[in-house]
Amino acid sequence: MSKSIDRRQFIQLAGLAGVVFASGPGRALGQAPAAGSEEFYFLQMSDSHWGFEGPPYPDAKGTLRKAVAAVNALDDPPDFIVFTGDLTHTTDDPALRRMRLAQVRDIVAELRVKDVRFMPGEHDAAADRAEAYQEFFGDTHYTFDHKGVHFIALDNVSDPRALIGDTQLQWLEADLRQQPADANIVVLTHRPLFDLYPQWDWATRDGKQAIDLLMPHRNVTVFYGHIHQEHHRMTGHIAHHAAKGLMFALPVAGSQPQRNPVPWDASQPYRGLGFRDVEADPHKATFDLHEFPVVAKV
């Protein structure tokens, strides 16, 4: 990519007025944030479905690379990138599954930002309980801390029943027990934890148990994928934000009988696809979201 993009200028020129989300009451004046807290931003990428082929989407082999190029063009790189699942499109062939995972790993390795945190989607992991996924991308659930924010990656896809499962829920409970009630907590996952639209499998069967464990914490925000569109929902004081995908877009829940992909529109190519910029302010416990297209038109 020869031309760099001034991220701030792009946000202004593209009219990407950020929406600030405070998940809970935020942080009261005079209340000290965690040590090391400072503002930063990260990117959320999701649902590249590498290996998908079909008439709804003519640039199946090009879009992920375009997204990587768009991220690399940002003059102000993010601290890190999270990839919330469905890196690959599912296949019944274990060898082909591994080939697709390897290809995604190699394409994403071209990102200038080297700190990329991956999560599986059901397309990557449900067919073999994440056996192949883990060979390429490691653990399916984990935590990390960054500048005063505690991140928790939850796996709600490796179990083909769309369950987080008791073992992982106990792990989550033990992790949350270590966090103060006002900790800044971000949950990263693939499926929605709440029943967004179970009629299209847009749910996690035991997601409510995870939400119940998170509820005592005042500042919790969830970022997920799976539904291939921007979506925002509150469950109590917990904010849930779905990201656009990097392959076909999907329709609004229940807007049509089947969840068939939104048809490709040659007059507006790549419409509905993109990645997300998340600006974190640990001092206020807020997140400012901006949606970026795969192909910038400024």
Add this chain to the structure above:
Amino acid sequence: MTPVIASRRRMVTAMAAALLAGAAGVRIASAQQERVVRILARRFTYSPDKITLARGVPVVLALESADVLMGFSVPDFGVRADIIPGQVTRVRIVADKAGTFPFLCDIFCGSGHESMSGTITVVG
């Protein structure tokens, strides 16, 4: 008096037996009268995939899988079950609202899983 008491006892016993038999009879008749709809699941279809039910009338769905573990979920009526190969899974459904509602496989079963669905149309 004794014969009378004995007679009363016999009468009470007989009445109780008749009531129990009657109640059992009602249950048996009810179960017998409930329509059974057989649905065969195989990767990645249900057969039939379009079912018509009468509103408010209980129906038993007899679910079988021809190959792998499947799910059967009708979120609009709060009905779901695992379909285990080699077994017949029976679920009772009382559709209490008219319209067309989707059912789907909610256990990932392979490359065509996402298209594995059908509809229940409720009339009346």
